[in-house]
Amino acid sequence: MKGLIADIGGTNARFALADTNGKVQQVKHFPCRDFPRLADACEAYLTELAATETDFVRPRAAAIAVASPVDSDDVRMTNHVWSFSIEETRRQLQFDTLQVINDFVAVALGLPHLTDDDVLQVGSGIPVARQPMAVLGAGTGLGVSAMLPTGLGWAPLSSEGGHVTAPAVNEREAAVLAVLRGHFGHVSAERIISGPGLVNLSRAIAELDGVGIDPDLTPADCTSRALDQSCHVSTEALNMFAAILGTVAANLAVTLCSRGGVYIAGGIVPRLGDWFLTSPFRQRFEDKGRFGGYLAAIPTYVVTNSHPAFVGLASLVTGRGR
Ligand SMILES: Nc1ncnc2c1ncn2[C@@H]1O[C@H](COP(=O)(O)OP(=O)(O)OP(=O)(O)O)[C@@H](O)[C@H]1O
Structure with missing residues (x-):
């Protein structure tokens, strides 16, 4: 049945x-x-x-x-x-x-059941068999989990990792996060890496630059205006979204030693198509100082299975x- x-x-x-x-x-x-x-x-x-x-x-x-x-x-x-x-x-x-x-x-x-047809690799790296596989996905919120190898097979990790504190890697991101802190107090990764997060980023960037923004801006507006390059604020917001996603994904990868790969799911990134392949995501993923080489060896995949x-x-x- x-x-x-x-x-x-x-x-x-x-x-x-x-x-x-x-x-x-x-x-x-x-x-x-x-x-x-x-x-x-x-x-x-x-x-x-x-x-x-x-x-x-x-x-x-x-x-x-x-x-x-x-x-x-x-x-x-x-x-x-x-x-x-x-x-x-x-x-x-x-x-x-x-x-x-x-x-x-x-x-x-589902990760151990995915085939090459279900994913698109972003950048280089080779998965190591029987090593942890991490997954994170931006949608309405930011979901996080992993599959961990055990003596009895795979075990999934329960996680509320979307609520880790949002990281800033440069001055501009720090300035954007400072604006968002003024609105939210604590700024979690989910406040940035999600549909509402794209709008939060756009509002903060517009506020910093002293420019107006569509009060009814939706996450889909933000990505379409960035992808057709019709709006500077949306373009910077989407680039920052991809970069900070790279940092959050790399933080997860070093935390879990996920040499089996890092998978990006959720409703937003798979909609970005080829743009994501050349976005700041992978470069930022590998931008980890002394651990850059460790991360360069870890493959990252967009989950294209809907x-x-x-x-x-x-x-x-x-x-x-x-
Ligand atoms: N083209 C798009 N670009 C950016 N964001 C989009 C796009 N289309 C939808 N979204 C946003 O994606 C979010 C919905 O994501 P998803 O389809 O993963 O839904 P969900 O499963 O209900 O979310 P979650 O599981 O995170 O609660 C909404 O915030 C929506 O505004």
Whole structure:
């Protein structure tokens, strides 16, 4: 029987079915804000499937990834208003089993299953087998995780690493961070490396330069204006986003000794296409003083598979985890 899998971010709820071989089918996206509760969004997906599939059988098992810490039955989304009890949701949706994990733990679980078709390498470096693999991804927030080798196979790392303090590597970044500190107090990496972070960067740069900025600027506006080079502020914001992502990724790599590679997922970087390959990201990744050579040997990849969390969730719901 197929299992239900879902990846719930701060903006989007994505659902699918996984068959017994881990094949992902019937992918559908819903905006989180259209539903009062997670259970309502799940029910809407199942109702849609029941209406369109002639041989539809309601799944008995589900694995759901959420963009928040999962350390008890009570789950509260970090970047959305939903909160829910896992057990109550299981009963409401009539599942025999409901596993709920952090969304980047799900992405990490999928890393050993990714193929060359699912990733695009940025810069040089060669992965070392059976060494930690790190992943971070900018979307509504900044997710972080890793797969760690153990004597019994791979183990995913639970992490709230998106909330580390944002690093500044030069005077200009320090000036931008000082502006943001004035607004937020503590400036986490997520305040910069995320969709809202792109807007924060643009506002801070405009404030420093004393120039006006579109009050309704969205993250997508910022990237499109940077990519078509129609706005200096957006161009600098996107370059700074890529550079600071490089520093945060390298900090993670040296912290975990992730010689198996560093993977960049999330909804933003894969949309940047070839621009990201020539962005300041990789140069900044290697810019680590005495550890520059260590980092130059570590490969970095953009995850181009559009649903990497589903790869991990499918392995979980079908019991095929490694
Ligand atoms: N073309 C784009 N350029 C930059 N940012 C974008 C673009 N399109 C969407 N975004 C931003 O990406 C964010 C949504 O990211 P994503 O698609 O990963 O959603 P999510 O899974 O709900 O997020 P998360 O898992 O981080 O909570 C929003 O902040 C949105 O404004």
